[in-house]
Amino acid sequence: MTQAIVYTADGIDRYDDLERAKRAAGTTWVRAETDDHDELQRVADVFGIHPLSVEDIHRDVRPKTELFPNHTFVLVKTASLRRGETTFDEELRTKQVGLFIGSDWLVTLSVSEMPAVEVVWDNIENGESRARRFGPDFAAYRVVDRVVDDYYLLLDDVETTIEAIEDGILGGPDQTILEALNAVRRDLLSFRKVVWPTREAVNVLARGDPDEVRDATEKYYRDVYDHLVQLADLTETYRDLARGARDIYQNAVAQSTNEVMKTLTVVATVILPLTLVVGVFGMNFSGGPFNMPELGWTYGYPAIMLGMAAVSFVLLVYFRREGWL
Amino acid sequence: MTQAIVYTADGIDRYDDLERAKRAAGTTWVRAETDDHDELQRVADVFGIHPLSVEDIHRDVRPKTELFPNHTFVLVKTASLRRGETTFDEELRTKQVGLFIGSDWLVTLSVSEMPAVEVVWDNIENGESRARRFGPDFAAYRVVDRVVDDYYLLLDDVETTIEAIEDGILGGPDQTILEALNAVRRDLLSFRKVVWPTREAVNVLARGDPDEVRDATEKYYRDVYDHLVQLADLTETYRDLARGARDIYQNAVAQSTNEVMKTLTVVATVILPLTLVVGVFGMNFSGGPFNMPELGWTYGYPAIMLGMAAVSFVLLVYFRREGWL
Amino acid sequence: MTQAIVYTADGIDRYDDLERAKRAAGTTWVRAETDDHDELQRVADVFGIHPLSVEDIHRDVRPKTELFPNHTFVLVKTASLRRGETTFDEELRTKQVGLFIGSDWLVTLSVSEMPAVEVVWDNIENGESRARRFGPDFAAYRVVDRVVDDYYLLLDDVETTIEAIEDGILGGPDQTILEALNAVRRDLLSFRKVVWPTREAVNVLARGDPDEVRDATEKYYRDVYDHLVQLADLTETYRDLARGARDIYQNAVAQSTNEVMKTLTVVATVILPLTLVVGVFGMNFSGGPFNMPELGWTYGYPAIMLGMAAVSFVLLVYFRREGWL
Amino acid sequence: MTQAIVYTADGIDRYDDLERAKRAAGTTWVRAETDDHDELQRVADVFGIHPLSVEDIHRDVRPKTELFPNHTFVLVKTASLRRGETTFDEELRTKQVGLFIGSDWLVTLSVSEMPAVEVVWDNIENGESRARRFGPDFAAYRVVDRVVDDYYLLLDDVETTIEAIEDGILGGPDQTILEALNAVRRDLLSFRKVVWPTREAVNVLARGDPDEVRDATEKYYRDVYDHLVQLADLTETYRDLARGARDIYQNAVAQSTNEVMKTLTVVATVILPLTLVVGVFGMNFSGGPFNMPELGWTYGYPAIMLGMAAVSFVLLVYFRREGWL
Amino acid sequence: MTQAIVYTADGIDRYDDLERAKRAAGTTWVRAETDDHDELQRVADVFGIHPLSVEDIHRDVRPKTELFPNHTFVLVKTASLRRGETTFDEELRTKQVGLFIGSDWLVTLSVSEMPAVEVVWDNIENGESRARRFGPDFAAYRVVDRVVDDYYLLLDDVETTIEAIEDGILGGPDQTILEALNAVRRDLLSFRKVVWPTREAVNVLARGDPDEVRDATEKYYRDVYDHLVQLADLTETYRDLARGARDIYQNAVAQSTNEVMKTLTVVATVILPLTLVVGVFGMNFSGGPFNMPELGWTYGYPAIMLGMAAVSFVLLVYFRREGWL
Numbered sequence A, B, C, D, E: 001m002t003q004a005i006v007y008t009a010d011g012i013d014r015y016d017d018l019e020r021a022k023r024a025a026g027t028t029w030v031r032a033e034t035d036d037h038d039e040l041q042r043v044a045d046v047f048g049i050h051p052l053s054v055e056d057i058h059r060d061v062r063p064k065t066e067l068f069p070n071h072t073f074v075l076v077k078t079a080s081l082r083r084g085e086t087t088f089d090e091e092l093r094t095k096q097v098g099l100f101i102g103s104d105w106l107v108t109l110s111v112s113e114m115p116a117v118e119v120v121w122d123n124i125e126n127g128e129s130r131a132r133r134f135g136p137d138f139a140a141y142r143v144v145d146r147v148v149d150d151y152y153l154l155l156d157d158v159e160t161t162i163e164a165i166e167d168g169i170l171g172g173p174d175q176t177i178l179e180a181l182n183a184v185r186r187d188l189l190s191f192r193k194v195v196w197p198t199r200e201a202v203n204v205l206a207r208g209d210p211d212e213v214r215d216a217t218e219k220y221y222r223d224v225y226d227h228l229v230q231l232a233d234l235t236e237t238y239r240d241l242a243r244g245a246r247d248i249y250q251n252a253v254a255q256s257t258n259e260v261m262k263t264l265t266v267v268a269t270v271i272l273p274l275t276l277v278v279g280v281f282g283m284n285f286s287g288g289p290f291n292m293p294e295l296g297w298t299y300g301y302p303a304i305m306l307g308m309a310a311v312s313f314v315l316l317v318y319f320r321r322e323g324w325l
């Protein structure tokens, strides 16, 4: 679906003919969201957009800003998590939108619907006359700003997950936590590949390299850039926290094994010698004064039982002092 | 609450009208500490401060220095630890203050009370005529210096905690230590995100990039910069020490498990064979000369007991030599 | 085998004499694929190619772009995995091709057959008149693009392997997985040494440093460069995933050991004390009222059996609550 | 204590009055070693040294070179280990000396006695006329060279310690080794914070940035710089070796646990089944032809004993083949 | 031993007098290999070589290129492994050679015999007239090339060792492997300190910074530089492989412990309950109908034996399904 509007501070018009829209006075915005490559290419041809750029809209390429003689091409990606998927590349779902900023026109191309574009488009079309006072570089900023703002939601999700993992570990490590930890780690790796190049792409705009970005708009791109720097920082921080959670997991398992072993050792050390003792008095030696005369002593049995109780008690006191119990 | 003073080496006056304060001869300092966005914006408008900068005061952004045509914007953060909190972002509590340095005026904006600003303000207002001889860049230095000095207290806390953790590990590793170690690690990650960008922000001032920083003041900003380099170093060092403590913890647990296992193995290796022996003589074979004649031998019982004692002794000597006991 | 063609947008001719082919109007492409060093050197001499460059075709050197007074030398490598080999350098099989780009000629040298070269050659020779409209820099781009596209297949293989390893770990860690993990790790190390320098080599062309790369062709090299940046990213990501898989492996083993130990400890803790009890009543004390009178009590045996059952039950309930069962 | 000398190739004089010493022909060297801040400041005032620089002598700041209009300020630190201390900052004892190099004067300030300064001072005063031919930049080089030479002694100590630790691990890992390893790690972290900034500070002199460093002296500073590069390398190497020792420790403990477990398992696997067998023949079933007739067989006992011996033998052979014994 | 030759494309002469050799037409090469410092210094004085450079020949300094007004000083190191030594610094044996390249002379200084120098010297002296056509920069290249070529032999050794270690681990981890792994790690650390600075030193020559390196020779130094980049890459790769081997070792030990524990647990879980059962029937309760009447049942013994066999069978089937056997 391709739509075209031309707007000024005073008003806004819809156009069907792209050529006429391009020539009309005011800021022209052509928005095509379709998986029909030919339609995208037709729009591109009207504005002198290179076929390799249109191909980039279809393929999974890194976010970037490229400067052309008569326009600037900005490619950004929306990102959302899809927990539960099983192959790597489906976990972080990204969709890309190409923004082509001319001197007085903006073309936005994508292969599917982009809510971030829609919101800004509606804003300009329906109400906000303030936004119409600025040129295509400002409209592009609005779209990019929206895409970047949504990254925070994604990282909030990640943080919640890491906190849940940490709590889970301390409540008893198990296999599920291990898998959750690995999934977070992979999400962050994927997100990193979105946020770092976006930061570089927006920096080109914030520095005002392209002619199409007016001086007054640079400040706004710098604000988005600040956000992207912070998002990159957060991504590294969460990677570090995930590593920390892995360490806690490892240590918690080792600690648990250590305590299980102590329990086992205490039980074995107390019981096994006693079992030996009672085994001795279960032997069948007999005949003659040297063969187990104690079996016939009047207080033999009580004495041995008390002796065993005393030894157990001493051992248990010892283990408690050592911190094994 | 918004306050305004104008001072020279000779004296100091309070103003209610910001416009008049701005135009008055001498150094003008306007200080607004309020969560009322409109009040902050009103102050900003008087001095030509961009609305995006005022927004930065409200939001959690990285420390930075930004150069504007008629002033320099420095954003710094105070930092303090809040142990015992459970969500990540509440652990390191930061508060931000914006310093806007003009040619002969200083505006400080924050959403809550800033003791670091208050101390410098009182100093200029109440007593110290020396500070009044210098311009707004020096007053701003005094504020930044104070904020940075407090970072040392925070790192002292961290060091104390790491030392306590190390001592705790050697006294016997447990789950509490693991959690404390993880908390320190997270604190350092958060603090790092404060100190590194502050270093860059102060470096811009120390290099004298902004016109508002006089040559004579650069040396003072360089001194703060030296402190920030050292703080960044310390942060990395403490991160490394925390990693070291984690390693000791892991090794201490592994070592303990090893020793527990040795104890268990010694007990089992000595007792189990003896238990087998006494089991043998508890069997009920009888009838005929080949069925357990030893049970009837005169010295059978003493002989078997001595034999078992001898075997135990040999095994214990062996284990001691191997270092298992 | 050495072949030479000269083509223009209008047509194409084969030549046997290299000197004449070089002088003919149109784009000259000489393609030599032979392990006969002398033949390669003869071709090189015709076009003024340095003997050290010809040696590079034979030896295992890093991909690179070198600028010479009258031509540009690009060395790229095809890469494929050979699982099952046992020495390191045989694991990633690479083959190199040298592309020498002159003002109106292209020389491609390799010591064995290069499918990537063949495909482009056939394309120009047999059909595609479009490709003939462009010069030698475009033909070279087609070859490099093809080599780089094949890298994606290799990384797809690696990803499949890592996913299989992760699935394998969660289904039960064993030695085979460990070896597969190590092999992937080594493959990625080797591939990294191909992709990083290729990226740098193509960047030189994309920036348009050499005179032989026309302005219109730069855009195409930049597209290849984008792919190489992404491939370098993917390589790092897979390295990170391999590290993650190693961590899961370690943790899964530790977790399993922990659970095995819990089982053992539960069994020992329940059974050993009961064994002691029955051992007590297997002792042969007799004679006198204090020696095991309980053996003669009417309900002695049922009482002791019920007692033991009760103790077992209590212990099992306790262990289940502790999560050991 | 403050001392002043003025020397030329021809002779040397002592001065009490700093002002006169400064103005006298020849190289003036004023050396103050005192914890009396006022005395240091008085010396500084004579030579136009900034109060912030004097403060740096007192505080723990990083080594650095700062260029002032009329002199160059170099701050270096001596370093020595103090094993046995328990808090972090007491482990690596550092002392700082400030060298202020003017066109024809040198001021050295420190808060305590500096042997490195004393040695060079005595050398110039008592004997070596060669050193007197050069200016203050050469005398400063001599001091810095001496400070840096002593760093090698410190790293020799560290190397000896790491070697001792490695030997200790292979002889049987224990808790003491763990603590020694952690101490070395901390020492290296602290030393790193001395040697890296010193390297940068000396590099400024070796590049000849300050006017006070003559062309002929640069070569000497470059020699010190070479040493500092090597010291920085060594520090990283020792950090890596300490990490290696930690790995060996971990692996040695894991290996030991593995072997302990094998011993236990062999013992249990051989003895427990035999114990079961003898337990069987200790049961008291009787009456009727089906109840343990074997107890009455003529060769029952010898047969069962031989059977058990045979089973034990087979198991032991099996375990030896598996490498468990 | 000091030798001097002067050669041109046409011929070669030996000289005893260094001064005359220096002045003679053609390329002068003076080669001194002696631990007599004075002799080295005498040679140096003839060619205006700085005493600090001569000292560098004696001391263990990093490879480097230094530019002097009338010559270029290149210091490179041969490297060979000495397995079996026990202190760190003896492991990688390095020998250094200083190459001083003048406009038409070359001086090579070393404290012991250098085969790399000897081979090039013999080549020029005895046969190869081609090499005589080039100047001292080319002769120096030949020496450096030879030194660097030998580094490949050293890394081949390292690779062989790592492969042997990996094979060893999978065949059963033991202490010897741990020590071998640590030794390789240390070798690579030491070699890294040779190859990285050599790379930088050769880069200076390849870029043609020194006047003494002719344009035609730069290409040859660039070839050596390519090798050094590859050697640096290989060193990092082998370090990574050594880390990988350490991981496999750790995992193999953990895996083995896990399997040992499973064996033990299976044995204990099957045998201990049975032992309890037979213990029960070895108790001596008697008298009255409730005290162990089963001991007198006709099929008591066969029933209990069959029951125990059945339980064992069920447990073994269960463990096999769980993968514990």
Ligand SMILES: [Mg+2]
Pocket (backbone or CB within 6 Å): A085, A086, A087, A088, C163
């Ligand atoms: Mg997956």
Ligand SMILES: [Mg+2]
Pocket (backbone or CB within 6 Å): A085, A086, A087, A088, A089, A090, A091, A186
């Ligand atoms: Mg996935």
Ligand SMILES: [Mg+2]
Pocket (backbone or CB within 6 Å): A145, A146, A148, A149, A224, A227
């Ligand atoms: Mg935003």
Ligand SMILES: [Mg+2]
Pocket (backbone or CB within 6 Å): A225, A226, A227, A228, A229, A230, B061, B062
């Ligand atoms: Mg930011």
Ligand SMILES: [Mg+2]
Pocket (backbone or CB within 6 Å): A236
């Ligand atoms: Mg990064």
Ligand SMILES: [Mg+2]
Pocket (backbone or CB within 6 Å): A240
């Ligand atoms: Mg980090």
Ligand SMILES: [Mg+2]
Pocket (backbone or CB within 6 Å): B085, B086, B087, B088, B091
């Ligand atoms: Mg928390």
Ligand SMILES: [Mg+2]
Pocket (backbone or CB within 6 Å): A159, B087, B088, B089, B090
């Ligand atoms: Mg949070």
Ligand SMILES: [Mg+2]
Pocket (backbone or CB within 6 Å): B145, B146, B148, B149, B224, B227
């Ligand atoms: Mg301060």
Ligand SMILES: [Mg+2]
Pocket (backbone or CB within 6 Å): none
């Ligand atoms: Mg950093």
Ligand SMILES: [Mg+2]
Pocket (backbone or CB within 6 Å): B229, B233
């Ligand atoms: Mg630093």
Ligand SMILES: [Mg+2]
Pocket (backbone or CB within 6 Å): none
């Ligand atoms: Mg570090």
Ligand SMILES: [Mg+2]
Pocket (backbone or CB within 6 Å): C085, C086, C087, C088, C091
């Ligand atoms: Mg292999």
Ligand SMILES: [Mg+2]
Pocket (backbone or CB within 6 Å): C087, C088, C089, C090, E159
């Ligand atoms: Mg190989």
Ligand SMILES: [Mg+2]
Pocket (backbone or CB within 6 Å): C145, C146, C148, C149, C224, C227
């Ligand atoms: Mg492609």
Ligand SMILES: [Mg+2]
Pocket (backbone or CB within 6 Å): A061, A062, C225, C226, C227, C228, C229, C230
């Ligand atoms: Mg890309």
